[in-house]
Amino acid sequence: MMIWSGFLDGLRRVVSAIMDVVATPVLIYFLVINTLLLVLMGLAGWEFVHQGRRKSYAGREQTAASQLGQGVSVVVPAYNEEVVIVTSVQALLALRFGRHEVVVVDDGSTDATFEVLRGAFDLVPVQREIPSDVTTLGTIIDVHVPRDGRTRLVLVRKENSGRSDSINVGINAALEPLVVFIDADSILEPDALISVTKPFADDPTRVVAAGGVIRAINGCKVVDGRMVEVKLGKTWLVRIQVVEYLRAFMLGRSGWSRFGALILISGAFGMFRRDVLVEVGGLDPDSIGEDFELVMRIHRHMIRDHRDYRVQFVAEPVSWTEVPVTAKVLRSQRSRWHRGLWETLWKYRGMLLNPRYGKVGLVALPYYWVFELIAPVLEFVGFVLVALGFALGVVNTTYALMFMAVAYGYATLVTLVAMAIEELSFHKYPRWHDLGAILLASVLENLGYRQATAWWRLEGWWASLRGEKPVWGTMTRQGFDDDSPAVAALNGDQAMNASSRDV
Amino acid sequence: MVTELVKTRIVVADDDQDILDLVVFKLTQAGYDAVPVTDGVAALAAIESGLPRLAILDVMMPGLSGMDVLRKVRANEATKDLDVILLTARARDADVDAGFATGASDYVIKPFSPRELMHRVNAVLARGDR
Amino acid sequence: MNVGQTFLTVGVALGLACASAVAVIVIAKLRRVRVGARAKAMLAPHRGALIVMASGEDEDGQALAALCAVPAPIWARLRSGVVAFLPKVRGVPAEDLGGLMRSHGEIDEARRMLTSRSAVGRARAAYLLGLVRDVDSVALVVTLLSDPAADVRMVAARALGTIGDPSAASGILQALRTSHGHIGLPAWVAAEALLAMGTEVGPALELGLTSSDPAVRNVCAVVAGHGTYFTAAPQLRILLVTDSDADVRASAAVALGRVGGAGDAALLARYAEASETTVLRRTCAAALGELGHRESLETLTGLLGDRDRRLAQLAADSLVRFGSDGIARLQEAAGTTTPGPNARAAGSALELAGLRGQLVSVPGS
Numbered sequence: 001m002m003i004w005s006g007f008l009d010g011l012r013r014v015v016s017a018i019m020d021v022v023a024t025p026v027l028i029y030f031l032v033i034n035t036l037l038l039v040l041m042g043l044a045g046w047e048f049v050h051q052g053r054r055k056s057y058a059g060r061e062q063t064a065a066s067q068l069g070q071g072v073s074v075v076v077p078a079y080n081e082e083v084v085i086v087t088s089v090q091a092l093l094a095l096r097f098g099r100h101e102v103v104v105v106d107d108g109s110t111d112a113t114f115e116v117l118r119g120a121f122d123l124v125p126v127q128r129e130i131p132s133d134v135t136t137l138g139t140i141i142d143v144h145v146p147r148d149g150r151t152r153l154v155l156v157r158k159e160n161s162g163r164s165d166s167i168n169v170g171i172n173a174a175l176e177p178l179v180v181f182i183d184a185d186s187i188l189e190p191d192a193l194i195s196v197t198k199p200f201a202d203d204p205t206r207v208v209a210a211g212g213v214i215r216a217i218n219g220c221k222v223v224d225g226r227m228v229e230v231k232l233g234k235t236w237l238v239r240i241q242v243v244e245y246l247r248a249f250m251l252g253r254s255g256w257s258r259f260g261a262l263i264l265i266s267g268a269f270g271m272f273r274r275d276v277l278v279e280v281g282g283l284d285p286d287s288i289g290e291d292f293e294l295v296m297r298i299h300r301h302m303i304r305d306h307r308d309y310r311v312q313f314v315a316e317p318v319s320w321t322e323v324p325v326t327a328k329v330l331r332s333q334r335s336r337w338h339r340g341l342w343e344t345l346w347k348y349r350g351m352l353l354n355p356r357y358g359k360v361g362l363v364a365l366p367y368y369w370v371f372e373l374i375a376p377v378l379e380f381v382g383f384v385l386v387a388l389g390f391a392l393g394v395v396n397t398t399y400a401l402m403f404m405a406v407a408y409g410y411a412t413l414v415t416l417v418a419m420a421i422e423e424l425s426f427h428k429y430p431r432w433h434d435l436g437a438i439l440l441a442s443v444l445e446n447l448g449y450r451q452a453t454a455w456w457r458l459e460g461w462w463a464s465l466r467g468e469k470p471v472w473g474t475m476t477r478q479g480f481d482d483d484s485p486a487v488a489a490l491n492g493d494q495a496m497n498a499s500s501r502d503v
Numbered sequence: 504m505v506t507e508l509v510k511t512r513i514v515v516a517d518d519d520q521d522i523l524d525l526v527v528f529k530l531t532q533a534g535y536d537a538v539p540v541t542d543g544v545a546a547l548a549a550i551e552s553g554l555p556r557l558a559i560l561d562v563m564m565p566g567l568s569g570m571d572v573l574r575k576v577r578a579n580e581a582t583k584d585l586d587v588i589l590l591t592a593r594a595r596d597a598d599v600d601a602g603f604a605t606g607a608s609d610y611v612i613k614p615f616s617p618r619e620l621m622h623r624v625n626a627v628l629a630r631g632d633r
Numbered sequence: 634m635n636v637g638q639t640f641l642t643v644g645v646a647l648g649l650a651c652a653s654a655v656a657v658i659v660i661a662k663l664r665r666v667r668v669g670a671r672a673k674a675m676l677a678p679h680r681g682a683l684i685v686m687a688s689g690e691d692e693d694g695q696a697l698a699a700l701c702a703v704p705a706p707i708w709a710r711l712r713s714g715v716v717a718f719l720p721k722v723r724g725v726p727a728e729d730l731g732g733l734m735r736s737h738g739e740i741d742e743a744r745r746m747l748t749s750r751s752a753v754g755r756a757r758a759a760y761l762l763g764l765v766r767d768v769d770s771v772a773l774v775v776t777l778l779s780d781p782a783a784d785v786r787m788v789a790a791r792a793l794g795t796i797g798d799p800s801a802a803s804g805i806l807q808a809l810r811t812s813h814g815h816i817g818l819p820a821w822v823a824a825e826a827l828l829a830m831g832t833e834v835g836p837a838l839e840l841g842l843t844s845s846d847p848a849v850r851n852v853c854a855v856v857a858g859h860g861t862y863f864t865a866a867p868q869l870r871i872l873l874v875t876d877s878d879a880d881v882r883a884s885a886a887v888a889l890g891r892v893g894g895a896g897d898a899a900l901l902a903r904y905a906e907a908s909e910t911t912v913l914r915r916t917c918a919a920a921l922g923e924l925g926h927r928e929s930l931e932t933l934t935g936l937l938g939d940r941d942r943r944l945a946q947l948a949a950d951s952l953v954r955f956g957s958d959g960i961a962r963l964q965e966a967a968g969t970t971t972p973g974p975n976a977r978a979a980g981s982a983l984e985l986a987g988l989r990g991q992l993v994s995v996p997g998s
Contacts, residue, residue: 053753056713057760057788061613061720064563065592068821068855094543094568098593124988127981131942148574149988150601190565201819202783224544226566402640409647416654423658427665435662439655521687521717524680529688604990616724617689 008392016394018385023399026382027406033371034410037247040255041417047254047315048425063194064096069201071099072178072193073274075170077163078104081184082112086120088184091225093153097193101152105170108138108160117155122147130156134168134282137161143173164283164290171277180271185322187217187227188269192318196271199312208276209298209311211253211265212318215428216242218325227320232434237330239441240449241323247418257313261359263299263368265311267291269319272298287347288470289340296348299360317426327452334453335460338376339470342461345373376454376461382407383451408446415442510536511628512553516546516569517561517590522613526559526590529617530624543567547575550582557628559620562591562602570605577606586627590615672710679703679711686733687718689726697729701736708737719764731765740767747773752782759785763792771798778808783815787822794826799833806841809848820852827856835862842868847878854881858888866892870900883916890920898926905932905948915944922951930955934962937975945974949982953991960992 063069074092078085085104092102106113117123123144130140138161146153156173158166167181178200182188189195192212199207218241219233232239256262270291280294280301287293295311302309324330345352345368352369354361386403389395419438422428429435463470513535517523523539530537538553540546543564550558550572558576560569569589576582589602592613602610608627611620682696691697703711712734719730734740739761746758747770759777762770774796777789786808793801805826808817827834834856841853842865854872857865869892872885886904889897898921905917918936921929929951936948952959966979986992 050753054756054784056716057756059720059760059788059791061592062791062825065594066821066825067595067597068824068859069819090568090571091566094563094565094571096563096565126984126988127977129942129946129977129981145985145988147988148605149985149990150604190563201821203816204820224542224566226542398637398640402643405640405644405647409644409651413647413651413654416651416658420654420657420661423661427662432662435658439658519721521714522721524684525688525718525722528684529690532688532690614721614723614727617687617722617726618724 011388012392012394015385015389015392019389019394022382022385026378026385027403029378030382030403030407030410033375034406034414036367036371037252037414038417040252040259041414041421042255043258044254044315045417045421047258048421051315052425060096060191060194064098064191067098069098069197070178070204071101071176072097072180072197072271073170073174073176074100074102074193075167075174075179075181076102076104076184077107077166077170077181078109078113078184079107079160079163079166080109080111080113082109082116085113085184086116087225088186089117089121089153091187092182093151094190094225095188095193096190097197099176100193101154101175103170103173104153104155105166105173106155106157107163107166108158114155114157118144121151121153123153123155128154128173130169130173132172133278134171136168136172136282137165137285138169140169162285164285164287168282168285171274171282174274177274178271179274179277180269181267182269182319183267183321186268187222187225187320189227189316189318189320191316192269195314195316195318196269199310199314200271200273203310206308206310207273207312208302208309209265209270209272209295210314211262211270211312212314212316214245214266214268214319214321215317216245216323217320218242218323220320230428230430232429232431232437233325235325236441236444237327237449238323238325239437240445241330243415243419243438243441243445245323246422247415253313254315256364257311259359259363260310261364262311262313263295263360263364264292265295265313266319268321270295276302287340287344288336289344292340293344293347296344296351299357300348300351303357303360317428330453331456331459334456335463336470337460338373338457339460339464341368341373342464345369373461376457379407380451380454380458383454408450411446411450412443415445510534511557512536512538512555513624514538514540514546514549514553514555514558516540516543516549516558516564516572518542518564519561522561522590525617526620529621533621533624535624543569543572546572550576550585551579554582555585556631557586557588557608557624559588559590559624562589562593562598570602573602573605573607586631588620588623588627590620675707675710676714679707680714683711683714683718686729687722687726689722689724691729697733700733712737712739716761716764734761734765740765740770743767744770744773747777752780752785755780755782756785756788759789759792763788763795766796768796768798771796771801775801775804778804778817786818790818790822790826794829797830799830799837802827802830802834802837803840806837806844806849806852809852810846811848816848820848820855823852824855824859827852828860832860832862834860835864838862839865839868842872847876847881850876850878850881851884854884854888858884858891861892863892866894866897869893870897873900873904879910879912883912886913886916886920887923890923893920893924895926898924898929902929902932905936905944911941911944914941915947918944918947918951922947922954925955927955927958930958930962933959934966937966937978938973942974942978945978946981949978950985952979953982953986960986 124147125142125144128143138158141157144155196210196212199210218238219231221229280297283290284293324333351357351361352365390400515526518541527537527539538549540549544567562569573587576585586608588609589607590611594612599610609623682699685691685696743758743761746754749755759774774789780786790805805823809823810817838853841849869885869889873882876882901917901921905914933948933952937945939945952963963979963983966975969976
């Protein structure tokens with residue numbers, strides 16, 4: 001009994017001492033980050049809300065029919081994707097665009113990926129030489145094309161060597177000047193290529209990379225590779241992720257793009273100029289946050305070369321992707337993302353606060369260091385300290401409530417503003433029920449989800465600092481035509497080379 | 504004895520509701536039995552179950568394009584002789600070549616003249632009758 | 634003000650802000666749903682007439698008359714449906730729909746809106762004038778080619794292409810120039826517009842080929858090739874040999890492939906072989922295939938072993954286009970006992986040609 005109260009006393013003193021130091025900074029941190037997010041949203045929001053008006057004269061059909069614009073190679077790395085690959089490729093071939101090809105790179109699949117493709121598209125082997133513009137590791141086994149010799153589909157089979165290396169092989173095999181990487185499980189909007197090539201067409205000498213809005217597909221009704229009905233997922237975990245995507249990826253990215261310092265393009269859909277990719281050497285197979293790392297490398301290369309360039313974000317939905325359905329998979333995803341973030345930021349630490357690197361070095365990188373990398377520390381520690389302090393009587397009610405308001409209340413406001421912008425612009429969720437669920441999810445996010453993801457991100461960071469080998473997540477494919485909450489990881493040991501991408 | 508006239512069935516596939524309504528109306532006015540569908544997979548299903556005399560297919564439909572439908576139709580024993588008219592905004596020579604090479608009976612470019620479309624429909628059906 | 638009061642203020646402010654956000658969301662949705670439903674109900678009876686008109690079945694003009702007589706509030710909702718049909722049909726239906734728009738004063742309104750303060754308004758107006766092919770508005774729309782908003786310039790260019798009046802060609806070429814660091818028009822938009830205007834743009838093109846702005850020269854070269862302006866060949870040759878801009882040289886090469894004469898085979902061959910830039914070499918190799926002059930067979934066969942494998946592939950593809958002569962060369966290269974790069978490129982192209990059914994000799998190919 002004595003020992004216990006003695007322990008509590010000691011704890012009280014420790015917490016009190018820490019709180020004396022961090023009490024105000026913690027509050028300031030939350031105030032600043034949420035305000036910055038609002039600013040980013042302000043930069044982007046206007047554009048989003050008004051993009052709908054432009055559609056009436058956009059002339060999409062004509063753009064799609066024109067062959068004078070630059071062509072696009074859609075590179076799809078695939079590992080054991082037998083469930084979705086045929087539907088996916090069919091949908092990709094059917095995209096509305098004047099000139100594009102689909103390059104599927106089979107990363108040594110052990111399932112029937114090749115067989116189903118061969119059957120569906122009547123593939124025959126050809127002798128095509130794949131140049132080595134980008135250095136690749138995996139040996140190429142063979143190349144197949146459809147028997148009619150005209151359908152612009154290419155299947156390159158190679159030894160298993162990972163997603164990044166497969167994409168690099170795809171870059172080598174690509175024939176068009178623009179390359180876009182997507183995952184086999186993504187559904188693209190029919191106009192995706194038209195949307196994301198626009199910045200390249202508007203400014204061909206400058207724009208080197210572009211991304212668009214990614215959304216969560218869970219719960220949506222997808223039939224034969226087409227989005228038929230947009231619905232919210234059934235579990236709160238999925239719903240909260242939908243909200244997360246809308247806020248951070250949609251508006252955050254757009255804001256940075258307008259500012260002129262976009263350093264992160266989603267790995268789920270990124271379009272790049274092929275010649276620039278070759279110049280910088282493609283994706284780095286050893287990197288965990290390889291998509292982030294690629295964009296950083298492009299920035300560094302272009303700045304060092306004194307080139308006038310732009311990385312652009314298109315304020316339009318282009319791709320739908322599957323988000324983790326269980327906490328286990330989510331945990332491994334978030335820990336991987338944060339690890340990738342850390343390792344890439346550390347790799348390019350020379351650019352941080354370096355005036356030579358302009359807005360990227362002086363604004364974007366510091367923001368990412370503080371508000372993306374270190375954020376989970378501050379969030380989690382803040383939460384633990386306040387909760388503990390309150391329980392121990394060190395922290396008074398007012399402060400605790402203030403903390404809640406600034407950390408979670410303000411964050412909820414930011415999210416609600418994002419939802420408002422979404423409703424005013426794309427309003428993809430037509431049902432009142434879904435809208436209500438989204439609003440509720442905005443609040444619920446702060447009651448456990450944020451804290452959990454903060455912890456998992458710290459786990460990833462710690463794992464990296466300790467030099468642990470990275471663990472690839474296992475996300476079992478549910479296939480497209482399924483809108484019920486999934487029971488993932490049925491085959492828990494299925495060693496899938498799931499993407500390590502940052503979104 | 505009353506002989507019921509069996510109307511010639513034509514499947515029309517386009518994801519654009521305006522075009523669909525327009526073509527279906529035109530065909531119905533001309534006495535055909537027009538079956539509208541809004542995507543490639545539904546088109547295939549309608550063709551395989553309804554066994555129409557002709558199919559008018561838009562090329563750029565999301566999911567399964569008109570060209571894919573045409574390919575599958577030609578590859579299927581039961582439907583390989585179906586007449587198909589492609590209706591599309593893709594107007595380049597290469598597109599037209601590819602369309603005919605895949606087995607289209609005719610190729611109509613958007614924007615199109617509904618009157619001209621009907622002439623072609625009649626012509627294709629007349630060819631098939633012989 | 635003590636901490637408690639601060640907190641209260643903050644809390645209340647937050648609460649109000651959140652409530653406002655939710656209110657905005659709910660109100661926006663309600664408005665959209667209600668407006669949408671009401672619009673649909675209003676338009677339903679008229680959709681039939683619209684379809685009759687759009688399909689050309691309105692022989693007695695009754696549908697047109699009915700829609701012309703529609704009162705203003707209904708027309709305001711109906712017009713977008715009519716506008717949606719305009720780019721989809723040709724011939725009498727398109728004329729009828731244009732007449733319908735005119736009778737409701739839409740064309741006059743659009744002409745006025747061309748000088749609107751809102752960029753969206755200007756763009757919509759230009760778009761509409763293009764859709765109805767209003768030749769009388771060409772001069773007005775041309776002024777929009779120098780509009781400060783990029784979107785407006787693009788819509789104006791496309792509208793001018795749809796209208797098809799060749800007098801707008803020089804305006805479009807002017808609009809390509811970069812001003813204040815922004816390009817005036819995407820190249821492909823200008824090219825498509827010019828191609829839609831027909832052969833009378835020839836003089837403007839030839840002038841543009843000598844322009845001081847590389848973007849203008851580039852687009853003119855592209856259009857000269859796609860539109861087969863044979864008279865442009867001499868100037869294209871000059872561009873290929875002497876131009877300072879790499880893109881222009883490449884576009885000139887592509888165009889010469891289409892409109893060039895016998896002498897151009899040697900010219901293109903020169904730039905395919907010499908130590909030029911990768912892009913130019915590849916473009917010339919492809920252009921030789923397009924040109925199709927027998928003397929290029931030798932050059933192309935020689936390129937099969939080039940270090941640039943993509944160039945070799947393009948050369949092989951070009952040989953296929955020569956028909957039996959080119960194919961014979963490929964078969965020769967592929968049939969050699971030593972499996973070198975020549976054999977690989979040749980074999981690959983022959984394979985593809987076989988799949989496409991191009992190996993069967995067609996008379997006159």
